[in-house]
Amino acid sequence: xxxxxxxxxxxxxxxxxTLIVAYxxxxxxxxIIPAQDADGNPTTTSFFHAFYFVSYMSTTIGFGELPNxxxxxxxxxxxxxxxxxxxVWIYAIGNLIALLQDATLQRAIAERRFRRRVESLTHPFYxxxxxxxxxxxxxRGLTDRHLQAVVIDIDPERISLLQLDNQREFVPALCADARxxxxxxxxxxxxxxxxxxxxxTNVNEANLKVAIAxxxxxxxxxxxxxxDSHEIEANMASFGTxxxxxxxxxxxxxxxxxxxxxxxxxxxxxxxGFTGDTISEPHYPPHQGRWVICGYxxxxxxxxxxxxxxxxxxxxxxxxxxxxxxxxxxVVHGRGTEAVTLEEAEIRRAVGLVAGTDxxxxxxxxxxxxxxxxxxxxxxxxxxxxxxxxxxxxxxxQAIMNPSTIIARRIRVRLVTPLLADFSNLARFQDEAWASTxxxxxxxxVEERMPYVWEVNIDQEHAFALHDAEDRGLRVTLDTLxxxxxxxxxxxxxxxxxxxxxxxxxxxxxLDERVEVGDRLLFCGREDARRRMDWVLQNIHALRxxxxxxxxxxxxxxxxxxxxxGPR
Amino acid sequence: MNPEKVVFGFFxxxxxTLNFGFFVGELDNPNHHHAWELFxxxxxxxxxxxxxxxxxxxxxxxxxATSLVxxxxxxxxxxxxxxxxxxxxxxxxxxxxxxxxxxxxxxxxANVVSxxxxxxxxVMLRR
Numbered sequence: 001x002x003x004x005x006x007x008x009x010x011x012x013x014x015x016x017x018t019l020i021v022a023y024x025x026x027x028x029x030x031x032i033i034p035a036q037d038a039d040g041n042p043t044t045t046s047f048f049h050a051f052y053f054v055s056y057m058s059t060t061i062g063f064g065e066l067p068n069x070x071x072x073x074x075x076x077x078x079x080x081x082x083x084x085x086x087x088v089w090i091y092a093i094g095n096l097i098a099l100l101q102d103a104t105l106q107r108a109i110a111e112r113r114f115r116r117r118v119e120s121l122t123h124p125f126y127x128x129x130x131x132x133x134x135x136x137x138x139x140r141g142l143t144d145r146h147l148q149a150v151v152i153d154i155d156p157e158r159i160s161l162l163q164l165d166n167q168r169e170f171v172p173a174l175c176a177d178a179r180x181x182x183x184x185x186x187x188x189x190x191x192x193x194x195x196x197x198x199x200x201t202n203v204n205e206a207n208l209k210v211a212i213a214x215x216x217x218x219x220x221x222x223x224x225x226x227x228d229s230h231e232i233e234a235n236m237a238s239f240g241t242x243x244x245x246x247x248x249x250x251x252x253x254x255x256x257x258x259x260x261x262x263x264x265x266x267x268x269x270x271x272x273g274f275t276g277d278t279i280s281e282p283h284y285p286p287h288q289g290r291w292v293i294c295g296y297x298x299x300x301x302x303x304x305x306x307x308x309x310x311x312x313x314x315x316x317x318x319x320x321x322x323x324x325x326x327x328x329x330x331v332v333h334g335r336g337t338e339a340v341t342l343e344e345a346e347i348r349r350a351v352g353l354v355a356g357t358d359x360x361x362x363x364x365x366x367x368x369x370x371x372x373x374x375x376x377x378x379x380x381x382x383x384x385x386x387x388x389x390x391x392x393x394x395x396x397x398q399a400i401m402n403p404s405t406i407i408a409r410r411i412r413v414r415l416v417t418p419l420l421a422d423f424s425n426l427a428r429f430q431d432e433a434w435a436s437t438x439x440x441x442x443x444x445x446v447e448e449r450m451p452y453v454w455e456v457n458i459d460q461e462h463a464f465a466l467h468d469a470e471d472r473g474l475r476v477t478l479d480t481l482x483x484x485x486x487x488x489x490x491x492x493x494x495x496x497x498x499x500x501x502x503x504x505x506x507x508x509x510x511l512d513e514r515v516e517v518g519d520r521l522l523f524c525g526r527e528d529a530r531r532r533m534d535w536v537l538q539n540i541h542a543l544r545x546x547x548x549x550x551x552x553x554x555x556x557x558x559x560x561x562x563x564x565x566g567p568r
Numbered sequence: 569m570n571p572e573k574v575v576f577g578f579f580x581x582x583x584x585t586l587n588f589g590f591f592v593g594e595l596d597n598p599n600h601h602h603a604w605e606l607f608x609x610x611x612x613x614x615x616x617x618x619x620x621x622x623x624x625x626x627x628x629x630x631x632x633a634t635s636l637v638x639x640x641x642x643x644x645x646x647x648x649x650x651x652x653x654x655x656x657x658x659x660x661x662x663x664x665x666x667x668x669x670x671x672x673x674x675x676x677x678a679n680v681v682s683x684x685x686x687x688x689x690x691v692m693l694r695r
Contacts, residue, residue, distance in 0.1 A: 003624070010622025017618050024611040031607070047607050048650045 004108045008099050015092035022088040026054045026081040033074050043068075058085035110174070111186060117172040118188040123148050126415060127187050127194060129178035129210050130201035131158045133386045134226065136165065137408035138198065141274070143169040145416045150187050152178045154201075179209045181217065189217050196222030196242075198411060204232045211241045224414065226407050228298060245410055247403030252302035254406070255380060255399065257428070259285045259310050264435040268424045270442060271497075271524055272413045273450040279443075283398055285378050289313065289351035294336035294366050296324045299356040299382055299401070312352075315345045319357075337365040342373055352378040355397070360388045367395045419455050419522040423498045426507045438495075438508070445493050445525055452527040453497075456481075456537065458519040463537040467517050472540070474547045478521075479511040483546040485536050492532055494525030579616040580631075580686055583638070584679040586612055591676050595669050596662035606649070606672065610642050613675070616682075627689050634682040641675035 030050035037043045045053075049067055056063050057078065070078065099105070125148035128135050132153075139149045139162075151173040153159055159175045176183035178201060188194050197218075199210035207225045214223045224243045227233040236244050258265040266282040273280070291307055293300050296318040304327055307314055316327050317336040334341030335357070347353070353370050355363040363381050370377055381397035383389065392400050413420050427435065442451055460467045469476050478499070484490040499509035500520040506513070515521070523530070536542045544550065586609045593600025617635040620628060645668045652664040 006622045006624050008622075013618050013621050016621075017615060020611060020614045020618065024607075028607070031604070046653065047603055047646075048654060 004102075004104050008102060008105050011099055012096060015095040018088050019092040022085050023051075023054055023058070026058070026085050027051055029077045029081060030054065030074070033077055034071065035068060035074060036071050037068050045074075054081075054085060057082055058089040060086055107175075111176070114172055114174040115186045118150055118186065118191065121148060121150070121172075121188065121191065121193055124193050124195045125150055125188065125191075127152070127184070127189060127197045129153075129184075129197070129199045129206070131155075131162055131173070132200065132202055133402075133404035134200045134408045134411075135198075136162070137405055138200065138411055139167065139171060140165070141408065141412035142415065143167040143171065144274075147416065152176055152183055152187050154178065177206075179206050181213045184210065184213050185217065189214060189221070194218060194221055196224060196415065198415075199223070199225045200407065200411075201226075204228055208232055208236060211236050212239065215239055215241070224411055243411075243414060245407045246302075247407050248299040248302040250406050250410060251299070251401045251403070252306040255285060255303065256306035256310055258283055258399075259287045259307075259312075261428075261432050261435065263432045263439055264427055264430070267427065267435050267439050267442075270439070270450055271420055271423070271453050272409050275450050275452040275527060277450045279446075279448060279450055283378075285380075285398070286351035287312075290315065290346065290349055291352040291354065292317065292336075292342070292345045292347055292350045292370070293354040293356060294318075294363075295355070295357035295382075296321065296327065296331065297356070297358055299358075300324075300354070303354050303356060303380075307354075315350070317341055317345050335362060335366075337362055337369060339369055339373060342366075342370055347373050347377075350374065350377060352380070354380045354382075356380075356382045356401070358382075358384055360384050360391075364388075364391055364395055367397055371396055417453055417455050417522065419498050419500065419520060420453055422500075422505060423507070423522055426498070426505060430507070441495060442524065445495065451524040452530060453522070453524045454530050456521040456523065456533070458515060458517050458521070458537075463517075465536065465538055465540045465543040466515065469543065469547075472544075474544065476515045476543070476547060477511065478509060478513045478515060480543075480547045481515060481521075481533060481536060482511065483536075485532055485539075485542040485546055488546045488549055492525065492529040494523045494529040494533065496521060496523055498522040576619050577686060579612060579619055580679075580682055583609070583613045583616045583635075584676065584683050587638075587642075587672060587676040587679050591669060591673050593669075596666040598660055598662075598665045601665065601669055603649070606642070606646060606668075609672070609675075610646060613638050613642055613679075627685060631682055631685055634678045634685070638675040638678040638682070641671050641678065645669075645671035645675070 027050040197214040199207040290313040355366040379397040499506040590605040620632040
């Protein structure tokens, strides 16, 4: 048990003792002093009546003089004891209630409840440390796919926010410092169902500590971390952190790929977006010419590195180059918010602009000034805080870099549909024509909305009908799975993206590809297609129907009748 | 000397001695068992129970448990008494008195255990 419970009990001693003594003295007095009954005969007040009277006297309920009207001697005693017992009652009750409201006690109670809830989790869950912008986006993504999450955050306001957010699954949350291993353990780090730990706090050092604790206390768990600097990243990698995400590097790489292959970028964007959102438009960042980068901090450096690899002509504007370092081309000194600096960087000749300082107001100002000087610029703006979203939406930037949404999306894909991460990697080696064909197919399938992406594991649990289809003489191909179980001449609105078979990854597998036990499949399409497909995967009748177009009678009696009908 | 220990020991022993005082006498004779004695036993036992609150040790937990047992027995005894006198037609008969006194006897055993534990703890401390 926690120390706090004992401490509270110990502090309850004085109020309780005072209460007991005051009651005892008042009762004893009532019992000693002679009383009179209704006829004026002397009698005594019993302890029962004394207790009854003192209870309603001290709480000032005051039912009157019971059981008989008091003698004057009794009244003298009552007038003295009423002040004492009432005062003691108020003091004791006030104190006890204050003790129960004690912040530390409340916290201990909350932690205990949280522990119990985490212990009783029966489904696999992920432990998310830090419920900021990234954390909340990730938890939403996980719960939308019916995956459990447990949240730790140091800020009580964010925990209350979580309770207000309408999540599809119950998310146990604790307000605690994720750096303490105790809190991590309470959140189920050692729980048999804990699949992984995601460290997303905005403090690098905290993420590092979470990663270390996770690897030490539960070596089997997957650890995913956010790291904002290369040293921390290297440090995390050194002890086997499974995935490390650097938002700046991730975004810079994303832009670099978008410059090379806009269609492919669009494809991956759609597949990893939230189902049901409106689909995004493709960006076509200029792939040659002069780019101006404002701010040479972590983001500026990442952009510089990746844009440089694309062979672009770069100019860097930085207010404090002695702190950040100076790139090979030299640097234009200034903040970039004023026209003079931008002119010096020859903004009128530039094709692209990166407003990448860590100050949102500066970034907005840079974008507005630059667009006045050169309205044809392709603008990438860094949005540091999500609450400025509306401003950034209105400023006219083509791409907005928000560290948290990028990380949340990457991690969500990694956790919910790991095959999609494989798909993205394979897609990178395909050409633009391939990507644009696939994009066209997806548009035809889902219209205007982001497609739903899901994985199918062919095993007894997730595809009961398929696991022994061979024994029942059924040959199941991808074509079979994609037929509508209500009318097998129609196809479901789904595209098979990836087939993982015997360790081999097949991109956009053919429809006549055999599906065997142990395969893993990645589909995209409409959400209802998944439900219909699950039907086929689980129900042997539905599977037989889509496979050979007839539904056989199952069950002993029906089979007997069928056998009897057959020979006739 | 720890004044807290003195008060603690005082009330625990007092609870036992008063309890014994109420208990002795013919089991079913109301004249041998006075209401005042029971009242004082309950008050002192309550104080002893509250004094045992918030002790982290194993010994503290067991002491608290014995006190709670004594409290339950004594409160049951006082309730039986109250019901017999005010809520039943029979009044305080010999058989009712016998059950009141035997309930307080149970409480006394709990108090004996309490005192024994206290003595054991003290002896252990000496070593």
